[in-house]
Amino acid sequence: MRSTALNRFWVSQYSSSAEQVPMMGYWWACLLVFILCSGCDQKQCGPDDMLGQQLRQKLYVEKQPASISSIRYAYDSFVEGQTITIAGRIYADSISPFDANEASFTIIELPKPGHNHEDPGDCPFCKREMKNAKIAIVKILDDQGIAIAQPADQLLDLIKNQDIVVTGPVSRGGETLIVQLQGLHLLSPGAAES
Structure with missing residues (x-):
């Protein structure tokens, strides 16, 4: 037992x-x-983010440029290949302003003071202004001058309705300005009003 x-x-x-x-x-x-x-998700550790980090380091400008034009002024005084600095809002009405297949996005004129809405499509005044507003396409190219085949919002951490200043050589496609991005400054909400 x-x-x-x-x-x-x-x-x-x-x-x-x-x-x-x-x-x-x-x-x-x-x-x-x-x-x-x-601390290591797909966005932070993949090769895409390495490119994004390099682009952000290369393109982001901390200090707001001294001389900024409106998209309308740049359109009216257009000179092919001239380097311009314009302010705008990342926007494309009811669709995404970011191209899903390449690093480019659309911007429109900044809203008039007092009309800095989250969605300008909700305001009758802003809707009317948007119909007549000039737009610009901002393209991010590699060192060989070829558009990068990844969305700009993912590469540069941008969002719709964000107010920005872009600098780069300009061309025109019909009624639209096309800016090859060489500098990007993110506007604070107060700076976008002025």
Whole structure:
């Protein structure tokens, strides 16, 4: 009887240890995976973000440029290849202003003071102004002058309705200005009003 009880003790002691060893290995593996992956999502660690970081470093301008034109003024005084600096809002009415296949986006004139709405399409005055507003397409090109085949919002962390200043050589496609982005400044909400 004594040996049976002793056998049960040893069997239960070793069987629980046998179960604990793989379980401990499992928890260590989970901990290791968690540590390796924490702070590392697809956007931050992929090759696309390396390009995005390089572009943000190259294109972002911290200080607001001194001389900024409206899109309308740049359109009226257009000279092919001239470097311009214009202010605008990333916008495209009911569709996305960002091209899904290449690094380009559309901007419209900044709203008039007092009409800085989240969605300019909700204001009758802004709707009327938008019908007559000039637009510009901003393109981000690689060193060979070819459009980058990734969306600009992902590369540069931009969003719809964001007010910006862009600098670069300009061309025209019909009624639309096309700016090859060489400098990008993000306007603060107060700066966009003035």
